Amino acid sequence: GAVVSQHPSWVICKSGTSVKIECRSLDFQATTMFWYRQFPKQSLMLMATSNEGSKATYEQGVEKDKFLINHASLTLSTLTVTSAHPEDSSFYICSARWGPGNEQFFGPGTRLTVL
Amino acid sequence: QKEVEQDPGPLSVPEGAIVSLNCTYSNSAFQYFMWYRQYSRKGPELLMYTYSSGNKEDGRFTAQVDKSSKYISLFIRDSQPSDSATYLCAMSAGTGGFKTIFGAGTRLFVKA
Numbered sequence: 731g732a733v734v735s736q737h738p739s740w741v742i743c744k745s746g747t748s749v750k751i752e753c754r755s756l757d758f759q760a761t762t763m764f765w766y767r768q769f770p771k772q773s774l775m776l777m778a779t780s781n782e783g784s785k786a787t788y789e790q791g792v793e794k795d796k797f798l799i800n801h802a803s804l805t806l807s808t809l810t811v812t813s814a815h816p817e818d819s820s821f822y823i824c825s826a827r828w829g830p831g832n833e834q835f836f837g838p839g840t841r842l843t844v845l
Numbered sequence: 846q847k848e849v850e851q852d853p854g855p856l857s858v859p860e861g862a863i864v865s866l867n868c869t870y871s872n873s874a875f876q877y878f879m880w881y882r883q884y885s886r887k888g889p890e891l892l893m894y895t896y897s898s899g900n901k902e903d904g905r906f907t908a909q910v911d912k913s914s915k916y917i918s919l920f921i922r923d924s925q926p927s928d929s930a931t932y933l934c935a936m937s938a939g940t941g942g943f944k945t946i947f948g949a950g951t952r953l954f955v956k957a
Contacts, residue, residue, distance in 0.1 A: 836888035
């Protein structure tokens with residue numbers, strides 16, 4: 731159990747375009763979903779926390795207009811990187827949590843390359 | 846000072862060795878402690894989840910928490926090449942709205 735999927739697993743896009751990444755909890759209802767960014771050989775950097783039906787809470791320094799997060803249902807959250815630029819190239823990982831516990835279940839990640 | 850300190854390694858050991866991975870932390874309010882394993886270009890996978898002090902064993906893995914020293918460890922017995930990955934510690938002061946803080950991760954290589 732506790733499977734989280736992400737789609738796409740990798741994407742290459744041109745500078746200036748927008749990219750949407752989906753995160754789904756497949757076998758449980760996720761009350762909270764998290765979006766992380768990870769640079770090579772570095773740890774996870776939390777970008778935002780989203781609860782179903784409410785606005786996402788962004789970490790300091792993360793542009794909410796740049797990284798749009800929608801958590802429309804208990805099983806789906808989306809991250810849209812708007813007007814992507816090469817510096818947005820990174821590995822984006824989502825995680826989901828059910829109930830009040832601390833365990834987060836991570837998706838497989840999405841590698842974004844902006845040319 | 847970071848809230849959670851973890852040596853990034855890399856740590857290289859021969860197959861069959863006992864591996865010890867560690868994290869220290871500064872926030873005495875942390876009560877929930879986790880270890881995640883992350884293979885290259887994959888998402889982290891939860892390995893161990895413990896509450897407060899003490900030991901927890903699961904197969905070849907043992908998680909140890911010493912709250913008095915603010916020190917947690919993950920031991921891997923009979924290490925295998927398939928254990929080669931980055932191991933991240935994580936901790937939180939509570940459930941619900943409390944934030945989980947991750948360590949930087951230790952890269953482990955187990956040589957056949």
